[in-house]
Amino acid sequence: MALIGRRDGRNFGYGRQMSYAGSQALKELFDGGHFATVKAHSDRWRAFVRWCRSEDGPGYNDARQIDLQTLHNYANYLRQQIQQGDICIATAQNRLSSVNRTLAALRGDQDVRLPSPSQALGEHRANVRKRSPDGQERQHLHRVIELLIEQNHNRVAAIALLARETGMRLRETVLADLPRLHREATRFGRINIQDGTKGGRSGAFAPRWIDANNGVKAALQLALSVSPNASRNLLARSESYVVFLRDVVRPAREILHQQGIKGLHDLRAAYACERYEQLTTHVPPVNGGLSHHIDREVDLGARQQISYELGHSRIDVVSAYIGGRS
Structure with a gap:
């Protein structure tokens, strides 16, 4: 489904469901190719959509409602997931990067994005632990x-x-x-x-x-x-x-x-x-x-x-x- 006309419709004209709209915008962005890349971004976008519709999220199902504060709230949620051990820092950073990429594809601009996912998370990829873990005694x-x-x-x-x-x-x-x-x-x-x-x-x-x-x-x-x-x-x-x-x-x-x-x-x-x-x-x-x-x-x-x-x-x-x- 290619975008027809203006971007002022629901999900910027890509459909009624936010998860579907993101996938369609990515396919159009990559001109029907780069299947693995599109799938990776789409999977991470769907994780973001699930958060949006969860009790922790804002309840959105229209990408036009997403603003910078929404992205910061999502980064805070991912930070909690890191601290709880549910995901690693790399996974969180990749999810934010894919949300940036998908939003740009939907909107047709870069006006709503997190310039630095690592800074937004307050975490940096660290493959080697430097600090002795708590709870050993x-x-x-x-x-x-x-x-x-x-x-x-x-x-x-x-x-x-x-x-x-x-x-x-x-x-x-x-x-x-x-x-x-x-x-x-x-x-x-x-x-x-x-x-x-x-x-x-x-x-x-x-x-x-x-x-x-x-x-x-x-x-x-x-x-x-x-x-x-x-x-x-x-x-x-x-x-x-x-x-x-x-x-x-x-x-x-x-x-x-x-x-x-x-x-x-x-x-x-x-x-x-x-x-x-x-x-x-x-x-x-x-x-x-x-x-x-x-x-x-x-x-x-x-x-x-x-x-x-x-x-x-x-x-x-x-x-x-x-x-x-x-």
């Missing part, structure tokens, strides 16, 4: 867990402990099938992390087994004890994931910050640091370790294992958790 973490429970943030306490003991992402801790994991821990001495995982792995249900030590079993017990009635995970039957993040997780973040834990993603990094030390008997680089003193095969083997346990497909990603090889 268990005694301190357990005090934080107790404080969360005292202030009726029971489910967030369970999330924090699961993230630290299993290396799960936030979404994975919330959607984990707790009875299944408890059964696996009891029968096999290990658990297979499957629920809420990213589809970017080689199959959304690729095996991801980790040993169920006493810490993992304790985390599962806490999660089971605070799981809502008739639920297999940490969500109530009538509760959506988005609402849970807004109404349950977000109010507890201030307590975590006050107690010196920057975010739940740091607890995942703390897990990775501990696993590196267990696998190599050396302190990870981000904690002051000198990886060039470690046999290269041992270092790479540890990074490969940690990558698997965290649900990644590339070992270079592990540097964002434990630091680079010096």
Whole structure:
């Protein structure tokens, strides 16, 4: 559907639905070619449209309503997703860049755009962690867990402990099938992390087994004890994931910050640091370790294992958790 006439119709004349309009404008911009590029931009544009129509968004379904403040609000939302560990910085920056590109295609101008996605996010792509993650000291973490429970943030306490003991992402801790994991821990001495995982792995249900030590079993017990009635995970039957993040997780973040834990993603990094030390008997680089003193095969083997346990497909990603090889 090529644009006919003026751009003053709904979605600048490209159709009634914002997601469809964006895809059509991109196809026209690239003159029917560059299929992979058009698809990538279209997928990210659809993610933006879903946010627009969600409880967190402005409720728009007409691109003419989008202004600069809308884009800044979306950047704030993506920043929260980064802090929660749901997406990485690169994904957020790519989504903002695609929104810029699609809006320009729809509007026919550059009047509504974020000049610098990284600046708007307040984040910069950093493939190597420089700061030692919070939550590595268990005694301190357990005090934080107790404080969360005292202030009726029971489910967030369970999330924090699961993230630290299993290396799960936030979404994975919330959607984990707790009875299944408890059964696996009891029968096999290990658990297979499957629920809420990213589809970017080689199959959304690729095996991801980790040993169920006493810490993992304790985390599962806490999660089971605070799981809502008739639920297999940490969500109530009538509760959506988005609402849970807004109404349950977000109010507890201030307590975590006050107690010196920057975010739940740091607890995942703390897990990775501990696993590196267990696998190599050396302190990870981000904690002051000198990886060039470690046999290269041992270092790479540890990074490969940690990558698997965290649900990644590339070992270079592990540097964002434990630091680079010096």
